[in-house]
Amino acid sequence: MEYSYYPGCSLKSSSKDYAESVKQVSDKLGITLIELSNWACCGASVSHIPEESLSLALPALTIAEADKYSRDIVASCAACFNRLKSTHLLLGKYPEKKIETEKLIGKNLSVKINVKHFLEVLFEEVKDWDSIIIKKLKGLKVACYYGCLLTRPNDMIKDGKSEDPRMMDNLMEKLGAASIDWPFKTECCGTSFGLSKPEVVLKLSGRILRSAKKSGAECIVVACPLCHSNLDLRQSQIEKYNNLKFDLPVFYFPELAALALGIDYRNLLLDKHIVDPMPLLRRKDLI
Amino acid sequence: MIRNGISQTLALEIEKRTKINVFGCYQCGKCSAGCVFSYLMDTPPHLLMRLIQLDMREKALSSNTFWGCGACVTCSFRCPREIDVLRVINTVRSIAIEERVLSRNNSLKDVPIFNEIFMNNIIGNEHVNEFLLGANFNLKSLKFFKDISLLPVLYKKDKLTARKKASTRNIKKIVEGLKGNNGI
Amino acid sequence: MDNNNQQTWEPKIYAFLCNWCSYEGADLAGGGRRIYPANVRIIRVPCSGRIDPVFILKSFERGADGVLVSGCHPGDCHYTEGNYFARRKFVLVKKLLEYVGIEPERFQARWISASEAIKFVETVKEMTENIRKLGPNTKLVKNIKEEITCQ
């Protein structure tokens, strides 16, 4: 199937590794992601946009762009996905907001196409994993971290239980990994303070890493570049701040999917990770 | 001290903008309980709701709730009265900015600065360059060496380049439009 | 039962149980096949309020090594408040027994409901153990042998 792809700012800068794994996996599975030529920043952390009209207008620009092609939009960043999807829902719910926004961006909005996260797409597109998996991720204990934005406010990913989402866990289990049960799946990592007040991130992300470690995870799987940078890039800072040792590699879910699908790990940009995942992967005989 | 009755000006303003009826809030405090950022706030979310109910405009607008909020949507998602607390918080911030009310609490003063840069970044670029964003922030907030330890790592891992500058016409237009309406 | 033969001596305990609560609790212990020492002899009374202090004294006099009285929990009396009166009386009995030199462990007043089989079993076990440690009751005891034979 063909989708309009909205990579978002991060995938173009700090998270090229994520972008690469999305590309590799979708190519392999024959999912066609056509990048929108004229997308605008979604305004990610809404908290930083003072005006609701603007916070709706930014994603609306992209939605309007996608309208042209009548294809569902796919985002791979949880924050972008959340902005696009909740804008989409809100505009559908309040017609007067829609009119206001249309005026502001000078374009009409159909609100008919869907907004999806790449995780949902993987889930919908592939029905039979067993037949295409080359290498089961046997014995890998993963903690699936959804972050706060993937599931809220309204079952953003259609998963039934927003406080205990299963979609990524199910995917991991299909890939042969063991996903652990843990209580911080949807706890916020504090991303919006990443620059203005990093100690907030150190505290909140520290709690997430600790919970994952305590629950027996060997690595964390994420679906968002912001989560990744907080848990991976800042992990050593967090360790210092909390005076704890984690050593938990953080993967994007398509990276693990790629490994299972037999894509050569050298095609993935795993070397961009700060916490080196290689020893773990070697230990588990996955590379 | 509340002396002259309690009107609903602020509540009505929020209702007009968001369709949210704040009088549905029964002050259970679940929003604040679930908010992992409430420790940063002088006014946790439930108390902000109460201030709005009591029409304590000054206190509400000068609170730092909306600077402390990380937009994780937990409060809205878990509110038993189905109040979209986050939208209320965002709306209070809009009003505060429009009316140029300053935070009475200094501890989160950096956040608005970051916010301004972020906006300029978007307007100038149509998407965010995280490096520029960080650098700019450090300059403005006079914290030159913050996060500096991450820089070499970022550089080495090629995490600092960004997408080529695209057309910024669209966003500029929106911002112009908004200035006409509310004057950010 | 030969009370003075240390070799074969087994503590003898009388239990006065309210028909509606503790007696049913004891029945329930049976239903659940909960094993406890065979030292207790149960006497059914309609209400703990029915238990006359005389019964308790008489039991000791006839060689009981311990006496348990038990009824419904306060507030749950089948007859609304009989157990309140019972409670007051038992406090006095306890004092009297101490006065005549009977060890306080030998007299126990408990509230055991119809559902508290385990509490009943535990109470009996505990009392039997404690009394075994104390040895036979010698205070107040009259020689009963002749009396039985003359009946």
Add this chain to the structure above:
Amino acid sequence: MRIGVFICHCGTNISGVVDVVKLAESISHYPGVVISKENKYMCSDPGQNLIKSAVKEYNLDRIVVASCTPKLHENTFRACLEDLGLNPYMLEIANIREQCSWVHSDNPELATKKAEDLIKMAIARVRFAKELTCSKVTIERRALVIGGGVAGIQSALDIANAGYHVTLVERTPSIGGRMAQLDKTFPTLDCSACILTPKMVEANRHHLIKILTYSEVEEVSGFVGSFEVTIRMKSRSVEMKKCTGCGMCQSKCPVKVDSEFDEGLSKRRAIYMPFPQAVPNIPVIDRANCRYFLEKKCGVCKKVCPSDAIDYDQEDTILKEKFGSITIATGFDLFDHSAYGEYGYGKLKNVITSIQYERLVNSSGPTGGHIIRPSDGKEAKKVAFISCVGSRDNKMGKPYCSKVCCMYTAKHALLLKEHVPDAEAYIFYIDIRAAGKNYEEFVYRVQENYRVKYIRGRVSKIFEEGDNLIVRGFDTLSGESIEMEFDLVVLAVGVIPRKDSDSFARMLNISLDANHFVGELHPKLAPVEKNTPGIFLSGSCQYPRDIPESVAMAGAAAVKSLSLFAKEFLTSEPMISEVNTSICTGCLNCKNICPYRAINEEEIKDLDGKIRIVAKVNETICRGCGTCVASCPSQCINLKGVSNEQILAAIEAL
């Protein structure tokens, strides 16, 4: 004395542990035992036949069955004796299953010894068994209901509709009670009069209901099935048969006094009907205020009455009747807020009570439904409602929650907004207690749609400033203190027991609870019964209750009367206590201790002709708990079937 002992194997349930055969043998040598037998299943037909033939063969007069718990088969074996023409109470059961074999399977030897002991004790007990019978008491199938509020009316209707006579005694000139004073009722906002009046009329018309208004119960004696009751019908000074209810008299009467019905917000005359829909629709002369009675002047009403119904010489009528049951439905009083100095000792003109407010908002009330303040008649635009006044306040001796005021306060604020849309309503509260069907939703509506401001905090002071009132409160949610000006303050005064509840209880010889409401037999399992059999509770006399609960209780109380009336006769318990009057010293310890008040004093003549007071047990009331027996200092009261001799014999058997 010929005793037979029958020991059951219960399959192997007993015999698997206890050596039943050996026991039967050794017991047979026990003094007084004529025969001792064992059987596989004593309760089965062959087992029972074994007992029957043994009784006949050996001419037994009492038996012991050693088997399972008496809770299972006591009645089986009693019936077996009855079949044989023996008294069913000549039986003892030794519980050697639940209390022996099942719990001592670890030690068959000791278990067998214990079983033997238990059987010996049962034998000792059965020696003193006496033949017991129960007596029958006839029932007066007529109900008395005291109090004519909605609860009393409902109870009366329910009983009468089942076909029994009811006398409804109401103290005031009309039935209707508190509900007649209310405007709309939460949570549905039905008009109170609209739903109550039809019930009042129905009760009035019912051929089995006799309504006695302006009447009071003065004396009650007797017991369940036949209470003897004295009722005083105060003189109305109006002949009910002649009066047509035209109202001429009251329009011409020159005396004006505060109306009780309107809570002092309007005046009534000395001859008056409390409200237009009063039932019966007949006035009374309030003699304490009538000029004719005070000064022997006036007589206007007599002159104007077209039916010559006025009778100044009418006297109180005393009625003595018998009733099978009594239902108490006397309702509640309201807390007098003049106890609160900080709220102005009841002297601030524009501070009114909730029930006054009900009259104010009522369109047929004294102001035609205009919410105006007493001081100057100005419409109230800013009103404070203060909850928990005289409730949840230990200092005022009222620790309990009045239960209805949270809801009616929400209703009051809503009605203010409906009557005066631009008015502002503030409710000062501690908690909102809205635990009824659709109650919480009602409160949401008041908050969300009517925008009534709820301030969480108790008001500390109310004082006047010019024409207005200043209310000093605190919002504990925001930590803000509040000092605000109001036109009118409405106090949600607490629900309290009837002020005469103590004397009322004494008259009926019933108990009150810690707060002086009428106490119930059991808070969970018998909420509408009293510990005196035959006396039932209906409505809010038991605890603050709203209308739905009062009506539900009224029905429940009616059912209790009806199930009494449905019996052919009352049978007394056979195992009840009995006084040996020859040695009773009349200390009456037993009377004071009996939880059912089954014991009364009685005068008897001694052999030497001297009159003596002794205790007497009422057989219909006694339930056989034996508390009195254990408390008699002279051991002259005994419990049949569980006598002192029986228990002592059991003790002495070992």
